Amino acid sequence: MRVSIKKISAQRFTNDALREEYQTAEAQLTAQLDAADVKIQLALKSDLEAPRQVSAAQQAYNQKMTMYKNGLATLVDVTQTFYTLNRAETDREIVHINLWQSLLLKAAAAGDFDIFNKEL
Numbered sequence: 001m002r003v004s005i006k007k008i009s010a011q012r013f014t015n016d017a018l019r020e021e022y023q024t025a026e027a028q029l030t031a032q033l034d035a036a037d038v039k040i041q042l043a044l045k046s047d048l049e050a051p052r053q054v055s056a057a058q059q060a061y062n063q064k065m066t067m068y069k070n071g072l073a074t075l076v077d078v079t080q081t082f083y084t085l086n087r088a089e090t091d092r093e094i095v096h097i098n099l100w101q102s103l104l105l106k107a108a109a110a111g112d113f114d115i116f117n118k119e120l
Contacts, residue, residue, distance in 0.1 A: 029109055036106035043099040050092035057081070057088035 064081040067073035100119075107116040 029111075032109035033106065036102055036109055039102035040099070040106060043095065043102050046095045047099055050088075050095045053088045054085070054092050057085040061085045 061078075061081040061084070064073050064078050068075065068078045103119055104116050107113050
């Protein structure tokens with residue numbers, strides 16, 4: 001049985017196309033892994049800073065409340081510091097969510113959900 005040169009040539013083109021597709025997918029996954037690592041590092045840095053911001057906002061609120069109780073601040077001042085405290089607490093929760101999302105992104109890019117499960 002003889003295989004024609006056209007069939008061999010077509011198979012080579014198919015093989016080359018599949019090889020290129022594989023290399024493209026591999027490059028995309030590598031880029032996603034790198035991006036996930038960067039996001040995790042940034043989220044970890046933010047996670048270390050967030051409690052400090054909440055603590056500072058809490059101290060400012062306590063100070064402003066004390067001043068208000070002693071007639072040295074207005075209700076507007078207290079409300080503004082309360083807003084700042086609320087924002088700092090919200091930002092802290094967002095940082096936690098971003099950290100988990102980054103970890104999930106890495107697990108998805110690596111194709112290994114155990115990366116995510118280990119942190120639970």
